[in-house]
Amino acid sequence: MRVIGLAGWSGAGKTTLARRLIPALTATGLRVSTLKHAHHSFDIDKPGKDSWEHRQAGATQVMIASTERWALMHELRGAPEPSLAELLSHLSPVDLVLVEGFKRGAQPKIEVHRQANGKPFLHPEDPSIVVLASDTDLPVPLPRVDLDDVEAIAALVLAHAAPI
Numbered sequence: 001m002r003v004i005g006l007a008g009w010s011g012a013g014k015t016t017l018a019r020r021l022i023p024a025l026t027a028t029g030l031r032v033s034t035l036k037h038a039h040h041s042f043d044i045d046k047p048g049k050d051s052w053e054h055r056q057a058g059a060t061q062v063m064i065a066s067t068e069r070w071a072l073m074h075e076l077r078g079a080p081e082p083s084l085a086e087l088l089s090h091l092s093p094v095d096l097v098l099v100e101g102f103k104r105g106a107q108p109k110i111e112v113h114r115q116a117n118g119k120p121f122l123h124p125e126d127p128s129i130v131v132l133a134s135d136t137d138l139p140v141p142l143p144r145v146d147l148d149d150v151e152a153i154a155a156l157v158l159a160h161a162a163p164i
Contacts, residue, residue: 002096002161003088007103007129008112009119013147014100017112017133021098024154031094035087037101045073088164096161108160110153111142130160 006014018034025032045052045062054062055075063072076082084105088097099107103122111122113134123129123142132144133153145152 001088001091001093001164003099003107003164004096004157004161005099005102005105005107005109005128006112007101007109007122007126008114009117009122011117012112012114012119014112017147017150017153018098018100020150021154021157024150025096025157028154030096032096032098033091033094034098034100035084035091035102037099039101044071085164096157097164098157108162110156110160112147114147131156 006018008014015036022032022034045055051062051064051073055073058077059075060077061072061074063070084099084102084107091097099105099109103109103126106128108130109126109128110131110133111126111129113119113121113132113136115134115136121132121140123132123140129142131153132140132142133147134144135147137144143156145156
């Protein structure tokens with residue numbers, strides 16, 4: 001498997017870019033998975049559902065399965081947040097993993113930058129940023145691509161993704 005991150009400040013368009021990159025990459029025959037980092041508590045289950053009740057009762061892991069999909073939820077129950085490497089080890093093998101977030105990680109990353117956010121660039125301080133995808137044409141010491149040029153970004157993803 002190879003991995004590359006999409007890093008940037010909130011509101012820069014990381015999720016939108018991932019949503020556009022996935023079909024562009026899978027159209028080439030690649031199997032693509034994603035790993036999204038959340039900065040806060042999140043829930044993918046609904047109160048009142050059996051799986052929610054199992055977690056509330058104290059289960060460490062709850063798996064839900066059907067003819068359409070399966071999902072595994074793992075409660076940390078006070079344990080430290082797992083590293084990116086540990087989380088990646090839980091994924092089934094694919095050709096490419098797009099990581100959204102984990103902007104402090106050492107994996108190669110494409111910085112997603114939107115000028116209207118008014119936030120500074122991440123790349124001067126982060127040597128693992130290998131490409132800048134932005135809506136501005138300010139000169140930078142990195143390969144730079146327009147945020148809307150999904151085909152060019154997909155090519156750069158393939159060029160810079162690193163083996164796990």
